[in-house]
Amino acid sequence: MNTFLREARKLVSSKLSERFCIIIGNESCDLDSAVCSLSLAYYYNRNKNKIPNSPKVAHVVPLFNIKREELPIKTEVIYFLRKNNIEFDSITFQDDINESFITNNDVVLVDHHFSRYSPIAVFDHRPFDPNSTIPKECKMELELVGSCATLIANIILSDENYADYKDILRLLHAAIVLDTVNFSKEAQRAKEKDFNVCERIESLLGLSNVDNYRKTLFDELVEARADVSSFDSYQILLKDMKLISSKKNESIKVALPGFPKLVKDYIALENAEENIKKFAKAHQCQVIVLIGMKVTDDGLKRDVGVINMGNDTLFDAIVSNLKSSNHSFDLEEYIDCKFLEGKYFNQKNIRASRKQILPLVKTILDEF
Numbered sequence: 038m039n040t041f042l043r044e045a046r047k048l049v050s051s052k053l054s055e056r057f058c059i060i061i062g063n064e065s066c067d068l069d070s071a072v073c074s075l076s077l078a079y080y081y082n083r084n085k086n087k088i089p090n091s092p093k094v095a096h097v098v099p100l101f102n103i104k105r106e107e108l109p110i111k112t113e114v115i116y117f118l119r120k121n122n123i124e125f126d127s128i129t130f131q132d133d134i135n136e137s138f139i140t141n142n143d144v145v146l147v148d149h150h151f152s153r154y155s156p157i158a159v160f161d162h163r164p165f166d167p168n169s170t171i172p173k174e175c176k177m178e179l180e181l182v183g184s185c186a187t188l189i190a191n192i193i194l195s196d197e198n199y200a201d202y203k204d205i206l207r208l209l210h211a212a213i214v215l216d217t218v219n220f221s222k223e224a225q226r227a228k229e230k231d232f233n234v235c236e237r238i239e240s241l242l243g244l245s246n247v248d249n250y251r252k253t254l255f256d257e258l259v260e261a262r263a264d265v266s267s268f269d270s271y272q273i274l275l276k277d278m279k280l281i282s283s284k285k286n287e288s289i290k291v292a293l294p295g296f297p298k299l300v301k302d303y304i305a306l307e308n309a310e311e312n313i314k315k316f317a318k319a320h321q322c323q324v325i326v327l328i329g330m331k332v333t334d335d336g337l338k339r340d341v342g343v344i345n346m347g348n349d350t351l352f353d354a355i356v357s358n359l360k361s362s363n364h365s366f367d368l369e370e371y372i373d374c375k376f377l378e379g380k381y382f383n384q385k386n387i388r389a390s391r392k393q394i395l396p397l398v399k400t401i402l403d404e405f
Contacts, residue, residue, distance in 0.1 A: 038204060041079055042127035045098040049134055055095035057142040058088055058157075059134075063149035065277045065295075066103045068258065069212040071114045073147040073160070073189045074099040075123070076205040080193055081145075089176035090157040091143045098129055100139075105130040110268065110276045116261035117211055121204075148185040150177070160188045163392050168284055168399065183226040184216035187234045194237055203242060210238045211254060215262075219255040224337050225388045259332045263297040271312035273303065279395060280320055284403040289348065290322040291355070291402055295391050300329035300342040304376040313344060313377060323348035324355060326398060328391050337387045341368065341394070344379035354401050356380045364397055365389065 048057075060078040062070035078099035081088050088094050101108070108115065108125060118125065145158045151169040158176040162185045171177060178188055186209040193202050193209075213235050214220075217227035220235075236247075244250050265273050274294040283289040294316075296303060303309060304327075317325060327342035341359065345352035359382070360368055366389050368382035 038075070038079060039122070039124045039127055041082060042075075042099070042124065042129075045078070045082075045096065046127055046129045046133065048096050049098055049129055049138065053096070056091070056093045057138075058085075058091055058094040058097045058145060059100050059139055059142055060097065060145045060147060061100045061139075061152070061154070062102050062147050064102045065279060066101050066107075066111050066114065067277060068113050068117060068262075069185050069216050070148040071101060071111070071118070072205075072208040072212045073185050074101065075128075076186075076193070076209055077145065077147055077160070077189050079205050080189075080196075080202065084196070088143070088145070088157075090174060094143060098134075100134065101128055101130045103130060104132045106132075107275065110272055112264050112276075113215070113258050113262035117208075117258065121208060147189065150179065160192075161185060162188065164396060166396060166399070168403065180230070182228045183231040184213045186210075186212035186216070187228075187231045190234045190238060191230065194234065200241060206238045207242060210235060210242070211258065213238075214251050214255050215258045218332070218337055219251055221337065223387065226390075259297075263332070265297065269312065270303070270306040270309045271315060273298075273306075274312065274316045279391065280322065281395065281399050281402060283405050286405065288321070289351070289402065289405050290320065291324045291326060291351070291398055292316070292320050292322040293326045293328060293391060293395055293398065295328040295330065297331065298329060299331050299338060300327045300340045300381060301371060301374060302331075303327065303329060304342065304374070304381075310377060314346075317346040322346060324352050326355065326394065328394065330390075339384040339387050339390075340371075340382060341366070341384050342374075342376075342379055342381040344377050348405070351402065351405055354404075355398055358397055358401055359394070364393075366394070 060074045062074035078097045082097040144154045144156045146156045147160050150159045150161045151166045160178045162182045190209040218224040220227045239247050273296050278294040280292050325344045329340045331338045343356050367386040371381040374381035
């Protein structure tokens with residue numbers, strides 16, 4: 038893997054005229070997105086004839102869709118890649134590659150499908166976003182499984198030589214375990230395909246005492262993801278953030294930071310108010326939707342906060358729709374939370390994540 042990554046990064050700056058295929062993960066660069074980008078790129082590089090709609094590709098490059106300086110806040114990604122001896126310096130990041138290079142070559146999107154690029158293929162586990170502009174000829178595999186890694190692993194397991202890819206299947210296996218909350222019945226994230234793919238990988242890897250292996254792996258990844266002990270309240274907002282704009286007016290934006298602690302605990306942090314305001318100014322957003330999650334021995338907990346940073350009407354519309362029983366988030370307001378005059382809720386439906394909240398917020402935003 039490291040040899041492939043080093044060569045890929047070197048080729049990006051070589052100004053070769055040959056055609057490239059760039060495998061781009063989403064802008065949060067969580068573990069699922071990171072390992073999907075690395076694994077699919079590695080597989081396609083060895084099997085260029087299997088790249089959809091792109092018969093002339095000479096080189097394949099995985100792209101982490103963040104700046105290199107942002108990697109340290111992706112704690113579970115750093116932990117797991119380091120554990121698997123993957124060299125960070127060999128990975129290609131946003132700031133290693135020119136925008137024109139991407140637009141002039143072929144793009145495959147993994148773990149997202151709303152993008153400014155025109156992809157030749159998409160692999161995602163989110164509901165289809167009607168605002169996405171995907172070309173008709175694009176190969177699109179959207180399936181509501183627990184993890185995008187399940188879809189990528191399934192491609193590799195369908196290859197007659199799948200046993201040659203144990204190392205990358207091990208990476209994908211970890212993302213499946215983390216994204217499905219270790220197949221928690223309470224969270225209800227896992228689908229039949231997640232179970233089947235995970236079990237096939239475990240069989241290939243010759244794992245014994247699978248339940249114990251999964252639990253140990255999950256606990257390690259959750260601990261690494263939750264380790265924001267060295268972060269200030271501004272860095273926590275950046276750890277896993279989505280920024281969306283109105284279709285009618287791109288200057289109207291909503292930020293949706295997700296983090297591995299409850300919102301009610303986040304707003305009690307030192308300088309939280311100051312850093313929320315700094316964050317809103319830096320990203321020019323009118324509303325911030327905070328999405329908190331905490332995994333404990335007692336199970337999964339979620340909560341949500343909505344903060345108005347300059348657009349009363351948009352703020353009210355988002356709060357009203359999130360509270361609506363039609364969307365089944367089952368929110369219970371924290372009456373005692375007055376932070377920045379926002380609205381804060383315990384989310385009793387723990388099965389709903391940002392994947393469900395973001396499309397709703399985007400639909401509202403597009404009316405402004």
